[in-house]
Amino acid sequence: AQKITQTQPGMFVQEKEAVTLDCTYDTSDQSYGLFWYKQPSSGEMIFLIYQGSYDEQNATEGRYSLNFQKARKSANLVISASQLGDSAMYFCAMRWFSGGYNKLIFGAGTRLAVHP
């Protein structure tokens, strides 16, 4: 069965430093996608970055990059030059295609606190 694991309930980082949020996944499918979403204290879910299982290059979006290690089944999010506005919950998610449908599950999340 598919599974997403985020082992860090909370992380903190100094402003302007880089931080890595861990995500491991489990699937027997060859075709899947991995996402990261940000949830600030206001509650909305904000899409950050996507990595397809067949993508050879790690995805990048501005200060966000996804460190995709397929053999280890990990999809860690790297935030460079942290800002105070990066303080939020971060969720890793996996999408796969099964039974004719796209399905998507989330990890439990990591709460990031950026300190000045």
Place this chain on the structure above:
Amino acid sequence: NAGVTQTPKFRVLKTGQSMTLLCAQDMNHEYMYWYRQDPGMGLRLIHYSVGEGTTAKGEVPDGYNVSRLKKQNFLLGLESAAPSQTSVYFCASSPLGTRDTGELFFGEGSRLTVL
């Protein structure tokens, strides 16, 4: 740009009462989903729909029913609310297509408290 709209945003129910959460999307997406978010558990899928008139169970469907009579609307019903259903509910939609990543577009969430 409405995107995905959920109503109501907040609701307090007594145990045993019923209610319906409405989700509306204006992006012509095929897929729609209802998730619940509880502390320490991330988002768990309740039910989803891959098109008008079709629905399917997710991870935690018990105690909920859904309907997708129109493509743009996805309703989540609680027939007899229980305190365990106190949660924040998120609706999401996504396009259908082999080139689509499957990214979800979320509503703002609905906070439900069952006393």
